[in-house]
Amino acid sequence: MNVVELKPEATAGLVKVEKLGPVLRLEMNNPPANVLSIAMMETLKAELDAAREDNSIRAVIIASATPGQLFSAGHDLKELTLHRADEDRGRAFFARTMKLCSELMQTIVHLPVPVLAEVDGLATAAGCQLVASCDLAFCTDTSTFCTPGVNIGLFCSTPMVALSRNVQRKQAMEMLLTGETIDASTAREFGLINRIMPRQYLGQVVMKYADVIASKSPLTVKIGKEAFYRQAEMPLDDAYEYTASVMVENMLARDAEEGMNAFIAKRTPEWTGE
Structure with a gap:
């Protein structure tokens, strides 16, 4: 497989970055699906790595720049499918994708400051994994979540790692085995989400939590x-x-x-x- 190095202009605008005092806000900006492509994951990881070195940052918020639509649809299936034409049927690219995804999720967990997910829309597959990997997660009352890989013959094994560490085993297996979408209330019952609220209050509430955390040592x-x-x-x-x-x-x-x-x-x- 030919590894293509992404130029800065190729990833420009994929993530909107805003510094709100001690709070860093990262908005995924790849509508309509905010897929976790190689470019998106590399951009998010680069911003989080930079945040680690910035002592003025006390909390990070990960959100979507297109509220009310898809928070993230997970991996870019078109990007993955394209590499089936490689000599190795895509093995090297698939491995690169999963390795980078694992590194991104672990970067969130190992970041010295809390990371808050602000969800307004559907978080599916690796997008749901992203929510589960964050330290806190908040969503609107119309948000939904799923790990639907089983529906297309691809079990959500890496999302399972984050999901099974946040949700009780039987609930996690329910999501993984059925691939069905759960609503915000069920996600909170399962332990995936901290708080649910109407859309008009989501940003305000998440920022309040971030500010409270930022006020601590x-x-x-x-x-x-x-x-x-x-x-x-x-x-x-x-x-x-x-x-x-x-x-x-x-x-x-x-x-x-x-x-x-x-x-x-x-x-x-x-x-x-x-």
Whole structure:
């Protein structure tokens, strides 16, 4: 397979980037489906990698630039199908796509600041995986979700990783085995979504959560997010041993000292990130 390097002009405009104080807003802008093509995934990952190096960013929002339509339809099936004409029937390109997708989802999980999904529309397949990979997820009351790969002979195995870590097993298997679309209320019952609201309030509510998170000690949030995902994969005894050591180190941080002193003195803490 010939690997085509994407030029900057090829990805320009795929993601709208806006800095709102300490909050970074990334809007997927590839209508009508916001497919997670190679270009889209590389662009999103590049923006998230840049956010990691920017100490002024305290939270990230991932949304669609076309609210009310598709949040994301997942992988670009046309792009994938095109490479079936390759000598290897597409194997190398398929592997590249899945590797990049896995890297993108893990970038979200390992980012030192929380990532919030703002969903208004359909999130399907890898688009649903993107929602599940975010730390928090909010949607409109008309949003829908599905992992429909089974309907086209392609089980949603990589979306399953994020889905099964956010949704109870039987609910996750229901989505994966039937491929049926669930509504916003069901998504919240399953544990995929935090809050549901009418469209006119979605951006306001998500920004409120982002601002609240951004007001906390960045060091404390970083420590807590990393510990949350690490302990979730451990046996109970190991999880308690690990988190106890995390809390000891956290208590020795200057921000923890400042926070406790401020609480006792009934004043607002001044965070330094140390």
